[in-house]
Amino acid sequence: MIDLVDQPVGPNGRLPLGGQVTSNLLSGPGSCPLGADRPAPDPATDWEAFPLMARRLAQASTMLVVFGVLVGCSTSDEQREYNVPAVLCNVPVDPDLVSPFLPPGKTVSVRKKTPVPSRTRCQMDVDGKWALIASQEWWTEGSSISEVADAHPELESAQPTDGNALLHSGTGAVARVGSCANADLPEHVLYTAIQVYASEREDASAMKKLITAYTNEVERSSACR
Structure with missing residues (x-):
């Protein structure tokens, strides 16, 4: 209830300028009048001080964050509808080593190319787009x-390791094949190379494992016999 302090009333039935209004509006027995000096609740310690709607919104926001994390962790596996190849153009490779560099998609294809006699490329496409190329040079x-x-654009930031026998970055690698000779190419040395073209697939540690495994298999293949 709002009470008006006794004030002269103007001819139009309204309070004159400067008339005072006091409020006896109470929220319940023992409550302070509206505007009275009382401490505000601390949101950090007094959870019950929050209105019901605010609490529900906070709880819903927390659930959405957790759901987003779970979805983010499983998106790539859910969207990959193809099987990761276990062979890169006659060179066996553990699919788990190749998997980190392949994007989500429906189909995968592997094609062997020989642009010049001294180079063999194994191109892997996902949904018709370049994903990864492994080559012997x-x-x-x-x-x-x-x-x-320097001949591979995906290796711009790579640094040599293992006594200059291997060089890798998160998106590519080059390694020298230890014991290998080719009667048709005397005074030549065989190198392996891997380049990743799929976006957001950078992983330097996984790349070192892949190029090492791939190079070891090439050394045991017919390319070195």
Whole structure:
């Protein structure tokens, strides 16, 4: 209830300018009048002080965050509808080593290309788009691993390791095959290379494992016999 303090009333039935209004509006027995000086609830310690709607919104927001994390962790597996190949153009490779560099999609295809006699490329496409290329390349003796890396755009930030026998980054790698010779290409050294073209698939640690496994299999293949 709102009470008006006794004030002269103007001819139009309204309070004159400067008339005072006091409020006896109470929220319940023992409550302070509206506007009285009382401490505000601390949201950090007094959960019950929050209105019901605010609490429900906070709980809903928390649930959405948890749901988003769970969805984010499972999206790639759910969207990958193809099986990761276990062979890269006659070179066996553990699919778990290739998997980190392949994007979601419906179909995968593997094609072997030989642009020049000294190079063999194994191109893997997902839904018709380049995803990964693994290659075997014969370079003249004396060529450094850095020179080989310069020929591959996905290796711009790579640094040599393992005594300059391997160079890798999160999206590509080059390695020298240890014991390998080709009668048709004397005075040449065989290198392996991997380049990742799928977006958001950078993983330097996984790349080192992949290029190492791939190079070891190439060394045991007919390419070195």
